[in-house]
Amino acid sequence: MAKKKGKKGIRKPRTKRNVRFEKSQRTKPSRNFQGNIRFRGQQRKIRNNPVNENEEAELLANKERKFDLENVEKTEPLSVEEIEEINQEPEIELYTWPEFMEEAETNPEPDSTENNLLERTGLQVFKDQMEIIDRDSPIKNRHTLTERLPLISTLGTVTGVGLLAVNPFIGLPVAATSLVARPILYRLTGQKKLEEQISDQFVELAKQSLEEFDKMVDYLSEERIQDLKPNAVVLRALHKAMLYVTNIRITAINNTKCELENRREEILSKQQQPIDEKDNEELLEIGKRLKEIEEKHVPSLERRLKEIKRGKDRLSQNYKGNLATRFNIFAHRNTSSEEYLEVLKQYADAELERDTAEKDKNGIKMARAQEKMDTIMQENTGTNRFGVQNSVFNKRDGAVRIISDRRDNTVRYAGILATGITGAAITAAKLNEYAGAQEVNAAEYERMINEHNNSAVAGIQETQAELRTALGDLDQGMAQKVADEQRSIAAAYGESAALHEVNSTSSPDYFARDQLTQDHLSGITTKITERKPSGILRQLADAVRARFTPTARLDSIATQRIGNNSWEVDHTELLNTQSGALEQQKATAQLYEQLSTVLEKSEKFANTKISGINKFANNFIKVTKSFIGPIISGIATGLGIGRDMSESKKEKQHIEAAIQQEDNDRTE
Amino acid sequence: MGLKEQLMTDWKDKTIEYQERKFYILDQFNFENTEYLYCINIDTVNNKNPEVAFLYKKNGEIFEHVENKELFEELLINVSGRLVAEKIEEDLKKITNN
Numbered sequence: 028m029a030k031k032k033g034k035k036g037i038r039k040p041r042t043k044r045n046v047r048f049e050k051s052q053r054t055k056p057s058r059n060f061q062g063n064i065r066f067r068g069q070q071r072k073i074r075n076n077p078v079n080e081n082e083e084a085e086l087l088a089n090k091e092r093k094f095d096l097e098n099v100e101k102t103e104p105l106s107v108e109e110i111e112e113i114n115q116e117p118e119i120e121l122y123t124w125p126e127f128m129e130e131a132e133t134n135p136e137p138d139s140t141e142n143n144l145l146e147r148t149g150l151q152v153f154k155d156q157m158e159i160i161d162r163d164s165p166i167k168n169r170h171t172l173t174e175r176l177p178l179i180s181t182l183g184t185v186t187g188v189g190l191l192a193v194n195p196f197i198g199l200p201v202a203a204t205s206l207v208a209r210p211i212l213y214r215l216t217g218q219k220k221l222e223e224q225i226s227d228q229f230v231e232l233a234k235q236s237l238e239e240f241d242k243m244v245d246y247l248s249e250e251r252i253q254d255l256k257p258n259a260v261v262l263r264a265l266h267k268a269m270l271y272v273t274n275i276r277i278t279a280i281n282n283t284k285c286e287l288e289n290r291r292e293e294i295l296s297k298q299q300q301p302i303d304e305k306d307n308e309e310l311l312e313i314g315k316r317l318k319e320i321e322e323k324h325v326p327s328l329e330r331r332l333k334e335i336k337r338g339k340d341r342l343s344q345n346y347k348g349n350l351a352t353r354f355n356i357f358a359h360r361n362t363s364s365e366e367y368l369e370v371l372k373q374y375a376d377a378e379l380e381r382d383t384a385e386k387d388k389n390g391i392k393m394a395r396a397q398e399k400m401d402t403i404m405q406e407n408t409g410t411n412r413f414g415v416q417n418s419v420f421n422k423r424d425g426a427v428r429i430i431s432d433r434r435d436n437t438v439r440y441a442g443i444l445a446t447g448i449t450g451a452a453i454t455a456a457k458l459n460e461y462a463g464a465q466e467v468n469a470a471e472y473e474r475m476i477n478e479h480n481n482s483a484v485a486g487i488q489e490t491q492a493e494l495r496t497a498l499g500d501l502d503q504g505m506a507q508k509v510a511d512e513q514r515s516i517a518a519a520y521g522e523s524a525a526l527h528e529v530n531s532t533s534s535p536d537y538f539a540r541d542q543l544t545q546d547h548l549s550g551i552t553t554k555i556t557e558r559k560p561s562g563i564l565r566q567l568a569d570a571v572r573a574r575f576t577p578t579a580r581l582d583s584i585a586t587q588r589i590g591n592n593s594w595e596v597d598h599t600e601l602l603n604t605q606s607g608a609l610e611q612q613k614a615t616a617q618l619y620e621q622l623s624t625v626l627e628k629s630e631k632f633a634n635t636k637i638s639g640i641n642k643f644a645n646n647f648i649k650v651t652k653s654f655i656g657p658i659i660s661g662i663a664t665g666l667g668i669g670r671d672m673s674e675s676k677k678e679k680q681h682i683e684a685a686i687q688q689e690d691n692d693r694t695e
Numbered sequence: 696m697g698l699k700e701q702l703m704t705d706w707k708d709k710t711i712e713y714q715e716r717k718f719y720i721l722d723q724f725n726f727e728n729t730e731y732l733y734c735i736n737i738d739t740v741n742n743k744n745p746e747v748a749f750l751y752k753k754n755g756e757i758f759e760h761v762e763n764k765e766l767f768e769e770l771l772i773n774v775s776g777r778l779v780a781e782k783i784e785e786d787l788k789k790i791t792n793n
Contacts, residue, residue, distance in 0.1 A: 430717065431710035438719045439708070442735040443778045445745050446721065450775020453768055615786070618779065649769065654776035661780025 145382050149246020152239045154368075154375040156232065157261075161364040164224040166260050171361035173212045222264045229268035241331070244269065248334050253430070254404070255371075256421050258361045262339045273332045277325065284320050287313050337431070362419050370419045374403045444614040451621035454654045458628035461647055506563045507555040510570035514553040518544060520577035547576045560662065561626035568619035574612055622658060629655050706732050713758065718748065722774050731761075733774045747771075 160166065213219050233240040244265075247255075252262065291313050294306045381396035401422075408422035521544025529536040553570040557563050629651060706723045711734070718734035725731070729751055736746035749761040749770050761767050 430712050432708075433710070434708040435710070435719060438735065438737055438740050439721060441740045442719065442721045442745070442747075443782050445735070445740075446733075446747065446771070446775045447779040447782065450771055450779065454772050454775075457772070618782075622779065650772060653769070653773040657776040657780035658783065661783045664784055 145379070145386060147239065147242065148378065148382065149242040149244075150375050150378050152232075152243040153246060153257075154371055156228070156243065157364065157368050157371055159228060160225055160261065161368045163228070164221050166221065166258050166361075166364040166367075168361075168363055169216050170218045170221055171259055172216050173218060218260060222260055222267065225261060225264035226267040226271075229265055230271055233268070233272045240272070244331050244335060252339075254421055256362075256419065258364065258367060260361075262335075266335050266339045269332050269335050273328050276328055280320055280324055280328075284317060287317055367419055370403065370407050374400060374420075377403060444618060447618045448614070448621055450654060451618065451625050454650055455621065455625045455628060457646070457650050458625065461650075503555055503558055503563065506567060510553045510555050510567060513567075513570035514548060514573055517548060517574040517577050520574060521545075521547070521580070524577055524580040544577055548573060559626075560659065561623045564619045564623040564626060564662075568616045568623065571612055571616040571619065578612065625655065625658075710737065713748070713750065713760070716746075718750075722778060724774060724777065726770060726773055731770060731774075732758075733770070749774075 229240070232243075247257070247265070257265075291310060294310060297306070377396050377399040381393055381400065384390075384392035384396055404420050404422040407418050407420040409418045522541055525537050525540035525544070526532060528540055551569060551573045553566070553573055555563060555566050557566055706720050709720050711718050711720065713734075717737045719737050719740075720732050720734045722733040723730065724733070732750040734748055734750060736748075739745040749767065750758045751761065753759045761770060
């Protein structure tokens with residue numbers, strides 16, 4: 028429901044975006060021949076008498092969708108005072124979050140289950156919005172001229188440089204103009220104005236129905252934007268609207284959060300011991316709502332905005348010419364709204380058909396409708412003879428398609444651990460197989476080697492020599508430091524757990540709990556006594572394992588504290604730090620364990636008399652070079668770095684001690 | 696496959712869509728004169744046995760995945776060695792830098 032002017036409301040801070048929005052709203056309302064007010068983007072909605080039956084039906088349909096037009100229509104002729112008031116350009120009261128929400132809540136969508144209607148999907152909302160765009164602010168080809176700027180710039184620069192040779196006074200301006208063409212064209216072609224109009228239209232949708240706005244935004248994920256190829260103007264406008272709406276929503280959420288935190292402080296400041304039942308319940312409720320805000324609301328809003336931003340970045344020359352850093356002068360993804368709408372309607376209708384069939388449990392009809400959707404997508408996907416993708420849609424062809432180029436450390440780390448463990452298991456099995464065969468058939472291999480003047484033996488000898496050299500580089504002393512580090516982290520976890528349990532280091536309970544950690548640590552060896560790489564890795568696995576119990580205990584305490592309305596200390600950060608740490612430690616320990624097994628097997632080879640045949644030798648070389656080699660060099664490099672670090676630390680300590688000594692001498 | 700995919704040279708840490716599944720590329724390497732992409736299905740990362748694949752360019756144009764079991768194992772041994780070495784190095788750096 029649109030908000031009437033003059034209604035009291037809390038004013039928003041005048042950010043750049045708000046100022047521009049206010050300006051756009053302040054545009055003088057024009058009057059049609061019947062004396063009705065028209066605001067920008069609402070011309071058709073507020074017309075008093077529909078011109079024909081179609082428009083009347085359309086308006087009725089809009090009403091049914093809760094596009095409440097009654098409040099924006101003004102059927103009575105305006106009085107002189109009213110006209111003067113309009114001419115004075117009164118301050119527009121902007122929406123603030125509570126009103127925004129209030130209206131969305133008091134203006135719910137029709138219950139589809141009650142009316143036995145299908146729930147409107149994001150695609151249907153998008154189609155409706157495209158219809159409004161095509162009707163009120165149609166996008167022509169000229170509006171996206173700036174999206175082809177690389178082509179224009181290139182041509183302009185080439186012409187300019189060419190003319191420079193003839194006459195610099197002509198060439199220079201042409202070349203310079205081509206470089207600054209974009210901002211000029213952006214205004215000249217009317218793209219800027221159009222984007223603002225469409226952006227306002229999307230904001231209006233959010234005001235009328237946040238649910239529908241969210242549905243549309245959720246539907247337009249980065250992948251779907253690539254499939255459906257919405258016009259660059261629409262994507263830019265949607266991004267602008269999203270920034271505006273998200274900003275309001277996040278501000279409102281932060282206000283709510285602030286209020287909740289203040290209330291919590293207020294209750295806690297009463298200093299009553301123990302806190303009564305009512306306050307306890309309220310604190311529990313506050314904790315629950317704060318958790319919901321942190322974990323659900325804010326991330327959800329940020330994710331939506333990110334999807335649209337990424338989708339927007341996929342447009343035109345920002346698609347980076349299909350290369351990370353270069354332009355693609357052939358990029359073309361913008362079709363006029365008229366051309367686009369025709370296809371989008373067919374596609375959306377097919378989706379509606381499919382959903383209706385699904386509701387009716389008609390499998391055949393549903394499958395046919397799905398096929399129809401695919402066909403529409405396929406028929407409207409294609410490139411011209413120069414390879415320019417100039418179709419309305421962009422159907423996935425089953426081949427590889429890049430959907431994101433951001434590094435994701437969570438997936439990366441989990442993937443490496445899983446791969447490492449699987450790879451180690453396969454390698455161990457292979458080496459076992461070769462070792463077994465070697466032992467059983469040693470005599471046979473010896474006989475064959477004698478007959479076989481093969482170069483593979485030389486290869487295997489060389490590989491084993493490399494392996495022995497690499498294994499010899501492992502430093503027991505540095506590995507001990509790594510293990511000690513693990514042990515001290517475990518001890519710190521234990522102490523932290525004890526502190527969080529009893530909230531005081533002077534309590535006897537604290538000492539009792541700390542003793543638990545000490546007992547746990549004394550039961551686990553973190554002493555590196557082995558000299559062989561396999562032994563070192565196994566003992567490192569034990570050192571990592573030493574952290575399991577204290578971490579799990581701390582994790583459990585943090586969870587418990589958050590659940591039990593901890594008012595002494597905020598444990599949220601603690602839980603976030605702990606979250607997932609235990610699983611990662613377990614996987615790391617398992618990986619070291621597996622590696623140790625693999626190395627043990629490889630050491631066995633190193634100590635065995637060389638024997639074998641071509642195939643065996645080649646397989647051995649492959650496995651050792653492919654798997655063991657990199658790991659050994661990884662460990663050796665890692666420990667080498669550690670050694671360098673350790674030496675430079677010692678050097679630094681030495682210098683600091685010397686300076687201190689000098690200072691002391693001077694003082695004396 | 697679009698022009699971007701045809702011209703792309705550095706695939707590491709990209710998320711791609713292949714056969715209607717989302718894969719994250721963990722490594723790109725050369726094995727016996729063929730360029731392979733090692734990737735993991737994002738939706739199965741937390742499973743006990745995540746889905747992984749080796750992709751390579753066929754005729755320099757379209758991507759296909761390795762189906763031969765022996766080659767798959769060889770590639771897995773190769774790539775896991777390199778990735779684990781990378782991880783160990785990172786872990787040790789992290790610890791020694793603290």
